[in-house]
Amino acid sequence: MNKIMVVDDDQNVLKVIKMRLEANHYQVATAFQAAKAVKIAQDRMFDLALVDLKLRGENGIELMENLHQINPEMPIIILTSYGTIETAVEAMKKGAYSYVTKPFNYKELLQQIKNGLESSSLSKVTDQPCNMVKESQGFENIVGASEKMKKMLEQVVQAAKTDSNVHIYGESGTGKELIARCLHETSPRKENPFVAINCAAIPETLLESELFGYEKGAFTGAKQSKKGIFAQAHTGTLFLDEISEMPLTMQVKLLRVLEETVFYPLGGEKTIQVDVRIVVASNKDLKKEVENGTFREDLFYRVHVINIKLPPLRERKEDIPLLAGHFLQKYTKKMNKTIKDFSPSALQKMMLHHWPGNVRELENTVEYAVVMAVQDVINEDLILSSEEEVNEGLKCLKSAKEDFEKDYLVQLIGLTKGNVSHAAKLAGKYRADLYELLKKYDLKPIDYRKK
Numbered sequence: 001m002n003k004i005m006v007v008d009d010d011q012n013v014l015k016v017i018k019m020r021l022e023a024n025h026y027q028v029a030t031a032f033q034a035a036k037a038v039k040i041a042q043d044r045m046f047d048l049a050l051v052d053l054k055l056r057g058e059n060g061i062e063l064m065e066n067l068h069q070i071n072p073e074m075p076i077i078i079l080t081s082y083g084t085i086e087t088a089v090e091a092m093k094k095g096a097y098s099y100v101t102k103p104f105n106y107k108e109l110l111q112q113i114k115n116g117l118e119s120s121s122l123s124k125v126t127d128q129p130c131n132m133v134k135e136s137q138g139f140e141n142i143v144g145a146s147e148k149m150k151k152m153l154e155q156v157v158q159a160a161k162t163d164s165n166v167h168i169y170g171e172s173g174t175g176k177e178l179i180a181r182c183l184h185e186t187s188p189r190k191e192n193p194f195v196a197i198n199c200a201a202i203p204e205t206l207l208e209s210e211l212f213g214y215e216k217g218a219f220t221g222a223k224q225s226k227k228g229i230f231a232q233a234h235t236g237t238l239f240l241d242e243i244s245e246m247p248l249t250m251q252v253k254l255l256r257v258l259e260e261t262v263f264y265p266l267g268g269e270k271t272i273q274v275d276v277r278i279v280v281a282s283n284k285d286l287k288k289e290v291e292n293g294t295f296r297e298d299l300f301y302r303v304h305v306i307n308i309k310l311p312p313l314r315e316r317k318e319d320i321p322l323l324a325g326h327f328l329q330k331y332t333k334k335m336n337k338t339i340k341d342f343s344p345s346a347l348q349k350m351m352l353h354h355w356p357g358n359v360r361e362l363e364n365t366v367e368y369a370v371v372m373a374v375q376d377v378i379n380e381d382l383i384l385s386s387e388e389e390v391n392e393g394l395k396c397l398k399s400a401k402e403d404f405e406k407d408y409l410v411q412l413i414g415l416t417k418g419n420v421s422h423a424a425k426l427a428g429k430y431r432a433d434l435y436e437l438l439k440k441y442d443l444k445p446i447d448y449r450k451k
């Protein structure tokens, strides 16, 4: 049952709304003062709130902002009288979901509530857009509950609806290929082929024939014609991994296909027309490659239409326990072992590590631990080789302090949901000093406020 909070300074209005909503199977809590509303929102989670704009002597917009600090996801519908529609519009600019004017048309109010609840459950569904994919296709699950991952997955869901080219950018092992597959699987092209090619793994001389195919006799050894990857991916998605490694001469040819959607196979005289959605991935900053002259600017703009950045694991440490648990399950099942969990110190060790190899390194670490484990709990001695730990231990003091400082700030600003005044108070710092520190680590409070 969905839980709704109603805030209005008129007790009679409260009573009537409560009755109406309960009759429609909502669970309702009421408050007639801002302070009370904040208190109950702190105690319980609500799926939606109705907030009167003019509370006696109090400001509904301010209350809305306070409620959003507690629960940034909760849609808030503003209740307003006819004369104050302008303020209601202002409330929407500040994050209200919608507004309803008094006296109420209850049908409209109920519809708005329904829409509001749907909009927020949609963003919840996107937390795991590929769960369904996994079940039907046997794909790897995408695990992650951090804000950064949620935002990224939302982008994937949005991008999947379109046919625009996508550039996935992220350090090695952050899950670029996984995301590219997920993008395809959630797109309308999902029934059609997904074809992946790693541009770095194929020698320059072969890349062209791989991409475009060839006709019989196109070169010595071409005994039969061969369909190229572009043609194979027709009506589907073509994933060009490590695109930054593509030689400049090939980049020109690729650009032409992207612009004209037709090409000639090697040795062929007839053009082939294809309809492919292009997804490229790189672990280098393509913009920098453009500046260096190793990547064509025109191609960059062609592929960089939608840009999805995968955050490194060290910037979303809250995902580590989830991912570790996911891989533990995967490998115990695969190796037919019964291992229940990690010991607290093993988990702590994983939380402290910096994971330069990102999720892949974590996956390998867990796999190794599962292979080696003889008990039903994985202890810290099985996590990460002692050599690496020594290296970590030898980090210079300055950089160790900075690591600590950054981790601390991330926690602080996350805990206070981006409220710098509150954070400064907790940390015992002046607001301005805290701002300086945040700037030093490129942390933006706004990223920790509501989405």
Ligand SMILES: Nc1ncnc2c1ncn2[C@@H]1O[C@H](COP(=O)(O)OP(=O)(O)OP(=O)(O)O)[C@@H](O)[C@H]1O
Pocket: 140, 141, 142, 143, 144, 170, 171, 172, 173, 174, 175, 176, 177, 178, 179, 283, 323, 326, 359, 360, 363
């Ligand atoms: N969010 C995630 N949830 C579950 N598994 C993940 C996640 N991210 C990555 N993985 C797993 O980690 C491994 C590495 O992912 P993937 O190959 O997609 O990374 P990549 O960014 O393409 O790496 P590289 O740059 O080295 O090619 C894969 O086994 C993948 O399934």
Ligand SMILES: [Mg+2]
Pocket: 176, 177, 241
């Ligand atoms: Mg990859």
